[in-house]
Amino acid sequence: xxxxxxxxxxxxxLPRYYRYLGELLEDNVERxxxxxxxxxxxxxxxxxxxxxxxxxxxGQQGYGYNVKYLYTEIGKILGLDIVxxxxxxxxxxxxxxxxxxxxxxxxxxxxxxxxxxxxxLEGIAVRGIEIQMISDLPFFMKENNxxxxxxxxxxxxxxxxxxxxxxxGIKAIWNFAHIDLDTPDDVIVENVHLSESLMTLSYxxxxxxxxxxxxxx
Amino acid sequence: xxxxxxxxxxxxxLPRYYRYLGELLEDNVERxxxxxxxxxxxxxxxxxxxxxxxxxxxGQQGYGYNVKYLYTEIGKILGLDIVxxxxxxxxxxxxxxxxxxxxxxxxxxxxxxxxxxxxxLEGIAVRGIEIQMISDLPFFMKENNxxxxxxxxxxxxxxxxxxxxxxxGIKAIWNFAHIDLDTPDDVIVENVHLSESLMTLSYxxxxxxxxxxxxxx
Numbered sequence: 001x002x003x004x005x006x007x008x009x010x011x012x013x014l015p016r017y018y019r020y021l022g023e024l025l026e027d028n029v030e031r032x033x034x035x036x037x038x039x040x041x042x043x044x045x046x047x048x049x050x051x052x053x054x055x056x057x058x059g060q061q062g063y064g065y066n067v068k069y070l071y072t073e074i075g076k077i078l079g080l081d082i083v084x085x086x087x088x089x090x091x092x093x094x095x096x097x098x099x100x101x102x103x104x105x106x107x108x109x110x111x112x113x114x115x116x117x118x119x120x121l122e123g124i125a126v127r128g129i130e131i132q133m134i135s136d137l138p139f140f141m142k143e144n145n146x147x148x149x150x151x152x153x154x155x156x157x158x159x160x161x162x163x164x165x166x167x168x169g170i171k172a173i174w175n176f177a178h179i180d181l182d183t184p185d186d187v188i189v190e191n192v193h194l195s196e197s198l199m200t201l202s203y204x205x206x207x208x209x210x211x212x213x214x215x216x217x
Numbered sequence: 218x219x220x221x222x223x224x225x226x227x228x229x230x231l232p233r234y235y236r237y238l239g240e241l242l243e244d245n246v247e248r249x250x251x252x253x254x255x256x257x258x259x260x261x262x263x264x265x266x267x268x269x270x271x272x273x274x275x276g277q278q279g280y281g282y283n284v285k286y287l288y289t290e291i292g293k294i295l296g297l298d299i300v301x302x303x304x305x306x307x308x309x310x311x312x313x314x315x316x317x318x319x320x321x322x323x324x325x326x327x328x329x330x331x332x333x334x335x336x337x338l339e340g341i342a343v344r345g346i347e348i349q350m351i352s353d354l355p356f357f358m359k360e361n362n363x364x365x366x367x368x369x370x371x372x373x374x375x376x377x378x379x380x381x382x383x384x385x386g387i388k389a390i391w392n393f394a395h396i397d398l399d400t401p402d403d404v405i406v407e408n409v410h411l412s413e414s415l416m417t418l419s420y421x422x423x424x425x426x427x428x429x430x431x432x433x434x
Contacts, residue, residue: 011420015413019395042397078416079423093314100310101411103395109415147422172422174415178236178320180259188425190418192411194318196232198326198391199295201407203228205364205389206296208405 006054006077013051014074016041021071033064083108085144089161090152091116091124091131094176098150099126112144117157134161138168147171155179223271223294230268231291233258238288250281300325302361303391306378307369308333308341308348311393315367316343329361334374351378355385364388372396 020041024032034052038045052065055073075081088095091114098104099114114131116122121131132140140146149165151158151173158177165173172188175181178196183189237258241249251269255262269282272290292298305312308331315321316331331348333339338348349357357363366382368375368390375394382390389405392398395413400406 012417014420015410015416018416019410019413077420077423079419080416082423084419084422093317097310097314098411103412104415107412107416107419109419148418171425172418174418186425186429188418188421190414190421192409192414193232193236194315194409195320195324196236197407197409198321199232199235199297199324200229201365201389201391201405202296202301202324202326203231203294204405204407205301206294206299208388208403 010051010054011077013043014078017051018071018074018078018080021067021074024067025071029067031064032067037065080107083110084147085110085112086148086150087111087113087115087137087141087146088150088152089115089134089137089165090150090154090158090176091118091121091126092152092154095150095152096126098152099129102127109148112146113140115140117153117161134164137164141168141170148174150174150176151181152176227268227271228294230260231295234268235288235291235295235297238284238291241284242288246284248281249284254282297324300327301364302327302329303365303367304328304330304332304354304358304363305367305369306332306351306354306382307367307371307375307393308335308338308343309369309371312367312369313343315369316346319344326365329363330357332357334370334378351381354381358385358387365391367391367393368398369393 020037034045034048037048041048052070055070086109088099088111091099095114095116099111105111111127111129114126114129115134115137116131117134119133122133124131147170149170149172151161151165153161155177158175158179159181162173162175162181162183166183166187170187172190173181173183175189175191176194178193180191181189237254251262251265254265258265269287272287303326305316305328308316312331312333316328322328328344328346331343331346332351332354333348334351336350339350341348364387366387366389368378368382370378372394375392375396376398379390379392379398379400383400383404387404389407390398390400392406392408393411395410397408398406
C-alpha cells in the first residue's frame, strides 16, 4: 500500500538514491543531512527533502537521514527485498556478459538459467550455468518460478521468443533487442535500447560542435 | 543551424523514428502516411505529424512521408552521417560484448581501439583488435582522432579513467560504470546504468503484484 502514495517522478529517482545510499553504507556513514546528500548527488536539498519525505519523518532537522533505514526502505519499494528468479534468453556476447555480472545477484536478481536457440551453444557453461535449448524452457520456467527474462536475442528472433515467454507465464521482460515488444498489460517490459542511447550521445556531440562553430563565427 | 530549431522532446524521440524508418527501408517501403506510421509506432498520428514537420514539408497530405529522405535527414540530425572514431576502455565481459556488436559500425561508430588496466589482457584480440594498456592511450587517441570512449571499467576504476580520458581530449563518454562522472561542460556524457534499469523493472513488478493482490481483496 505504501508504494502507491509515491509519485512516478520520485520513483524514477529512487534507483539513484539507492545507489548513493549504498555507497554511504559501504563507507560506514550512519547519518547524512539533506545538504550533504545534495552536494554529493547534485540535486537541490529541497528536492531531496521532498522526495525522501515519502518515507516518513526520518529526516529530522539537525539530525539528517538514517542511511541504513532509508536504504532498506527504498530497497523494499524497489522490490529488492525479495528474490527474483530470472533467466537469460540469448547466450551471445551480451547475454554472457550479463550472466557474468554478479552485482545483480546481490540485489536479489538470481540467475537460474540461460537459454538460446543455437544448438551449438547447448551445454556450454557460463558462470557454472549450462546453456539450454528453448524446448526445455516451459518446464524450467514452471519448476523454478521464473519471473524475469533478460531478452538478448537479435531482433529478428526476439519477437517470437517474447511470445513463447509470455505463453509460459513470464512476469517481466528486460528487453535488449532493438524492437518494441507487443505484450499484454500484465507483462512488465523494461527496454535497454543501446543503439538509441549511443545516438543520443552522437546527437549531443553534433549539437555541441555546431554551437562551438557558431561561437567562432 | 537546422538542428537548433528542434525541441528537446522531439530529439528524444528521434532515435525511435530512425529505427522504424530503417525497418521500413529494409522492407523497401518508399512512402508511409502518418496514420500507418502511427499504428506501427503506437503514437498518435498528430504527434508524428508535429514531430516530423520539423523536417520540412515532406509529408504532403495524401502522399505520406518519403521514407528514405526522412531516414537520411534524421540520421544527419543525430550525427550519423559522419564517422565517429571510438575506443572501449574496459575489456571485461561487457566491453568485449560491445566490441563484438557490429551494428554500431553501420551507424558510423567505428571501434578503433580497446584498452584495459589489466596486464593479463594485453595483446588479446577482440574482433581483430588487440587490447592495449592505458600507457598507450594518449598517443593512440591523438593519432586516431578518438572522439568517443565507451567506459566499461568497474566503478572503482572508472572515475580515474574518466579523468585520463578528459586530459587526453575525449569529446564524449558512453558511461556504463555505476557512477555519475564529474566532467567539464565540453565533454558529453551518456549514462547506461543497467542496475537502475533492472530496479525500475523490479519496482514495476512489485507494483503490479501489489495492485493485483488489492484487486483480489
